[in-house]
Amino acid sequence: MTRSRQLHLGAFMRPVSLHTGAWRFPGAFPDANFNISHLKRFVQTLERACFDAFFMADHLAVLNMPPAALRRSHTVTSFEPLTLLAALSSVTERIGLIATSSTTFDEPYHVARRFASLDHLSGGRAGWNLVTTSNPDAALNFGLEAHVEHGERYHRAREFYDVVTGLWDSWADDAFVRDVESGVFVDTERMHVLGHKGEHLSVRGPLNIARPVQGWPVVVQAGSSEAGRQIAAETADAVFTAPPSLAEGQRFYADVKSRVERAGRDPEHLKILPGAFVVVGDSVDEAREKRALLDTFVHYDSGIASLSIALGHDVSQLDPDSLLPEIPESNASKSSRQRVVDWARRDQLTIRQLAQRIGGYSGLEMVGTPATIADQMEQWLVERGSDGFNVMFPYLPGGLDDFADKVVPELQRRGIFRRAYEGTTLRDHLGLPRPENRFFARRSGD
């Protein structure tokens, strides 16, 4: 290979920002999450910046929060992902469009069909973020009193995936001949009836839409559990992760890539894309001040609860304006506890400030100048912590515009991110092969 490894960038966009204070930042659009004109502008900006994809997370319920937190949540409602991305497909040409859809609360015929439809509408830009939905509130919206147990959900998910991909292969790529003269519209010998009868699902087929432009839309997964990693290694095209540090990212990367290889696949054909919360400033101090200002918009009550969980120790009775005292050992994950303590010490944060930071966003962050952010991203790429990132913006439109206008050009200068799209499909952008149809070989001459 003559050029360096390339970063892949998704924009993780539901809500438009994960930070609970985003909507109150000076100059931010308070309704950014639910204004289609804004969202069209955002996706067009991302496309100009050559992002691989726009990525819609999703929930199937209003999250169960105390009223005091719920009333402050700008993420309480949102557009439904498939309809939103279909609307955005009409105002974009190249950027990938990834929607979340659940294997626990939907039917494989519907899911296969909708993603095939989005793929055709967008000219091959659809991606399916396959989730099993761990939120117990969702079950109550779908007729289930108790939530489906984790192992059971994963077994169904695996079977669901097999059915969906089988349905996508219902028609050979060349089945639709549309021969006006002879009157033959479709070659029915190039149609496959799936006839699936499994443990959880029974689906006859064929799918009532042509094979997707990409063969199969890109399949994204996010599970970090043992079962989640294994199903991802066997089936996913991309994995969304949330490692809090490069070291943890490298461990995850090595583990999943070796699982991919053991499953008989090329490790390059699964892209690992951690979420990264990025705040851009003209100086590192300015970026940290932006983050600090953003955190002041987080409600103390919700922040202090998150902080107590992260520390494994109730700190809600302490003086919010004092510094964090020594915290005894606890059941909390050691590394995440240590990270919180390190933050407090490094930035000399009061308990209030620390609570608001944790309540705002507590995962992997890159807060600095375009150069320091590019340094971090390059390090992750070169040192095999990831194949790119799902970027999360602190507020909209400023945080997104800063990334597109300042960080992307820096990545491009370093030769680690494209200056123009080279292909037309999401698979092209991610460097993934187009799957063969499992039921129909290509005809010679194709």
Added chain:
Amino acid sequence: MTRSRQLHLGAFMRPVSLHTGAWRFPGAFPDANFNISHLKRFVQTLERACFDAFFMADHLAVLNMPPAALRRSHTVTSFEPLTLLAALSSVTERIGLIATSSTTFDEPYHVARRFASLDHLSGGRAGWNLVTTSNPDAALNFGLEAHVEHGERYHRAREFYDVVTGLWDSWADDAFVRDVESGVFVDTERMHVLGHKGEHLSVRGPLNIARPVQGWPVVVQAGSSEAGRQIAAETADAVFTAPPSLAEGQRFYADVKSRVERAGRDPEHLKILPGAFVVVGDSVDEAREKRALLDTFVHYDSGIASLSIALGHDVSQLDPDSLLPEIPESNASKSSRQRVVDWARRDQLTIRQLAQRIGGYSGLEMVGTPATIADQMEQWLVERGSDGFNVMFPYLPGGLDDFADKVVPELQRRGIFRRAYEGTTLRDHLGLPRPENRFFARRSGD
């Protein structure tokens, strides 16, 4: 009222033409049904012609036909309606967008959410064609060995409707305050938890999207059975019907409107819109020739089967090029049998021609000049056979362009169809009120 009653026009668009020979007509797009660029052009033409709505019918299976018929079917696959209409919402501003969705094979939380999403994406232009799905092939794609029985389907449909509309009312119209200063994004006292537990469905709520722009998207139904008429009278905003003649249309119209009144509703608030297959010519003869040419593209095998069913008598053994002999009485519906016989006599059709006509399209048709078609439409309107029509085009784009460019101006000259949209929502176009939220009264001053 100072102006005459107004026609309402929907374009019934899945497949783009119902006529099985449509894709082979000279100048027609063979891929009209599955080419998003074409479909964007069609919907924009309909919007310029001020149509109330673009209406997507749907199936949840590849229809079970003999291979000889299936391979000639241009309707074998299609886009999924909600994703297609969302994509079309981005290239239109006013026209309504009605999608079909099943109460038997989907979940009310999903259905409520997707139509609410389409309504917000389109600025209040969504409609839900509520169907119970009578096609037994669909059941096999959703894990059911036997099809759900008719009465059972209607009971579930009625409960499903109650849940969907209840979910649409999850939030008061003014719930989202987004007060940046105080940090209150949503007034949680203006949120309603449905907590539905019924015979078929158990759904907690609230819906995770704001109340639709229209309050509730427009609800369309198509059932003509006793149960179908009654549920429509109680709940629908519009009814799609298929009466073969004005007399039958008038009977249906009177029956359903009186049911609406008995249900305590204003009969003007339910619009009855029969399907009408329209072929436009510069003369009546030219229009009939177009129809006859179109019918030649219908495969004889599928046509003769349809003809035998319509007559209640197997005519497949007769000489295809002879005229229709006397046909004995049978179990076939008398009126539809008589209509077929009348066609054969009036136009001196051979058995082949008659079979191809029936196989092409056998419902209500308007074949003539812009003036004779406008005459027919006006008569139906004035004599209370309908409140308008769901127009079906014989082939695309010609059949659609002819209607938009020639018939619509004639209807406008007569003062029975709008020259410009007066409102912005589909409810505005149809003259329907915006439903109050059943859980939240408007605040004084609203």
